[in-house]
Amino acid sequence: MHTLARPFTPDRPATPAPSRQISDTLDLLGEQFDPKRRVVHAGDAIYRAGERFGNLYILNSGLCKIVSLAADGREQLVSLNFRGDWLGFDGIADGYHSSDAIAMDTGEVWAVPYLALMDASKGCPAVLHALHAAMSQAIARDHGSLMSVCTLPAVARVADFLLNWASSLAQRGIRTDQITLRMTRAEIGNHLGMTLESVSRALSRLARDHVIGFTEQGRRDIQIPDLSALSAFVQRHLAPAPVTLQ
Amino acid sequence: MHTLARPFTPDRPATPAPSRQISDTLDLLGEQFDPKRRVVHAGDAIYRAGERFGNLYILNSGLCKIVSLAADGREQLVSLNFRGDWLGFDGIADGYHSSDAIAMDTGEVWAVPYLALMDASKGCPAVLHALHAAMSQAIARDHGSLMSVCTLPAVARVADFLLNWASSLAQRGIRTDQITLRMTRAEIGNHLGMTLESVSRALSRLARDHVIGFTEQGRRDIQIPDLSALSAFVQRHLAPAPVTLQ
DNA sequence: CGTTCGATTGAGGAAGATCAATTAATGTGG
DNA sequence: CCACATTAATTGATCTTCCTCAATCGAACG
Structure with a gap:
């Protein structure tokens, strides 16, 4: 996460x-x-x-x-x-x-x-600990999802989603400069709490700002030339006055 | 959940x-x-x-x-x-x-x-199973939170939040017709992905529709005369065309 | 009793949803 | 392999919900 x-x-x-x-x-x-x-x-x-x-x-x-x-x-x-x-x-x-x-x-x-x-x-005990670590990780990821949906505007949410995907690939030793989303915009939108149109607009926006790119074949493949640039994009688009506790 | x-x-x-x-x-x-x-x-x-x-x-x-x-x-x-x-x-x-x-x-x-x-x-093994059940439940509750934030409009989210609170009390054998929220509107708003003003408006709306009530002392105590009425309120206020998968 | 913090309510604005039209990809049968 | 049908994606115009800003009110506390 x-x-x-x-x-x-x-x-x-x-x-x-x-x-x-x-x-x-x-x-x-x-x-x-x-x-x-x-x-x-x-x-x-x-x-x-x-x-x-x-x-x-x-x-x-x-x-x-x-x-x-x-x-x-x-x-x-x-x-x-x-x-x-x-x-x-x-x-x-x-x-x-x-x-x-x-x-x-x-x-x-x-x-x-x-x-x-x-x-x-x-x-x-190693087996048991692997199970517990997996459950713990699932909980941490759920918390990350909730944080994203509750604290980020739509564009940043999509950017964060791509970052998480890339991070999952990186953890598995897979290159992250080109990822293939095997999901429709509707599925992404459902996961992130927004409409498929908003997902599409967000991706177009990210591409216009050159933090992602599309391959020639299809818009399911997404190029991420620079993960830190994508991460910086999220930071630039945090909601101006987030709901803070206390 | x-x-x-x-x-x-x-x-x-x-x-x-x-x-x-x-x-x-x-x-x-x-x-x-x-x-x-x-x-x-x-x-x-x-x-x-x-x-x-x-x-x-x-x-x-x-x-x-x-x-x-x-x-x-x-x-x-x-x-x-x-x-x-x-x-x-x-x-x-x-x-x-x-x-x-x-x-x-x-x-x-x-x-x-x-x-x-x-x-x-x-x-x-009973201890281990209690641990796993608790983790499993935590995961299920997290999924419920994400579902609420992603699929419900603000008023329904607050109503659903109160239902979950009441359900937690009921599971523990505590009466649910009057609950004391030990949280500020800002905390509720943070949890539900909305502003404290929206929480306040939602609660006022729920009270106006008589699905909740306020006690004379403070608005931290909330009366829920009828859980099923509150539940029905959520159903009436689902987003008209939810983002569906497939 | 005044100060502070929390809650409510209103007015205006902005992000995102909805509706609709177009274009691109995918799949199918001839 | 191509015409056609189907599904997915994009983009624009409008509308709604919720956020933002601000003022007021109430409760709690020293």
């Missing part, structure tokens, strides 16, 4: 590269559990709201969205997930999923029975 | 009353860990962004807000916590807290070292 501050960072121990961490965790889980592997394609459901909870899932490749559903039909794209991310946490509390997990691209998902995970965790 | 749908609820096993669950979990933790108990007063920090993570906390009484901080100074009230809620999850992932937890009222907080919790969980 690049938007989250860590005001003081004392004697932090040297940590391995994030992309290594993700691969290591996948290796660990792959060895420990021989998880059920499933190839999914864009649009496939990994689980659906209302289904009985039993498995947690780890995305080994591809891209996945989590969509929360309200009783009155409103739906909200609450998170986007990449390689190494865990899915299905929403089901633990009451034994039923409360959201849909939908693949947005071809990829592979590993299913691990929650109870098997609990059993194995007794002998292998 | 009353706003989250559970479209299909098959043969759900009978569960104990939520208020019992919360008390049972507190009992369990109190016995297992003899946690360090601390009395806090309004404004006291339970932990702060940047602090090294070591403990998880359980709120035994009182009320607490979690405030995320961005590097550029923006702050976001991301969650409100009541008796039985766990605090501190944001620190697990990278070993440092990324938010402040601030008491909003006199209360008691129990601190449990995360490592002690991990040790104990080997012999007592």
Whole structure:
């Protein structure tokens, strides 16, 4: 979460590269559990709201969205997930999923029975800690989303969204100078709390200001020549008088 | 999360009353860990962004807000916590807290070292499951917040906020026909992504429509004569053409 | 009892939504 | 592979909601 501050960072121990961490965790889980592997394609459901909870899932490749559903039909794209991310946490509390997990691209998902995970965790604290770290990260990212939606104007929200996407790629050792959004403007708008027209205008604005660029083929591919320039754009477009606490 | 749908609820096993669950979990933790108990007063920090993570906390009484901080100074009230809620999850992932937890009222907080919790969980799966359920619930609530901010107009957002508060009280066996918000309009506005003036106007509007009432002493106490009327108000004020996926 | 902080209410303005028309991409059957 | 149909994206014009600024009122507190 690049938007989250860590005001003081004392004697932090040297940590391995994030992309290594993700691969290591996948290796660990792959060895420990021989998880059920499933190839999914864009649009496939990994689980659906209302289904009985039993498995947690780890995305080994591809891209996945989590969509929360309200009783009155409103739906909200609450998170986007990449390689190494865990899915299905929403089901633990009451034994039923409360959201849909939908693949947005071809990829592979590993299913691990929650109870098997609990059993194995007794002998292998690393597995348990990986689970907790993943849940913790999910919470931090949710908080980042809320912050973005509550404190940034529309253009900055889209810019921040692209920054987060790029940051997710960077964590996985993938280059960030050209990213392919496998989402429509409507999906982006839903996630960011604005209309698809506003998303489109925001992207046009970012391109006009040269903090992003479009490739010749399609407007789904977005070039980010300079992440810090994009980040600076967000800072320049903070709401003038933010709602401050106290 | 009353706003989250559970479209299909098959043969759900009978569960104990939520208020019992919360008390049972507190009992369990109190016995297992003899946690360090601390009395806090309004404004006291339970932990702060940047602090090294070591403990998880359980709120035994009182009320607490979690405030995320961005590097550029923006702050976001991301969650409100009541008796039985766990605090501190944001620190697990990278070993440092990324938010402040601030008491909003006199209360008691129990601190449990995360490592002690991990040790104990080997012999007592119930503790581990309580932790996971609490994290899962936190995630579901975050998703509810994002849904509210992204899909509801200002008045409905305030109404939904009050419904969630009432629902939190109901889960704890507390009456919901009169609730005391220990927050300023500015704090509510920050949490809901709107200005304090809009919060004030929304509350006035809700009172004018008789879905809430004010007590004679102060406008911090809010009467909710009928939860379903408040819920119906939200439904009547959904944005006419919500941003739908697909 | 005055000072301070929080809340309310009003008037005007701006960001973003809505509605609509056009253009670009994607997919399909011949 | 091309004409056509379909869906996605862009852009403009107008309208609505909410924000901003400001004044007033009320409550709390020393």
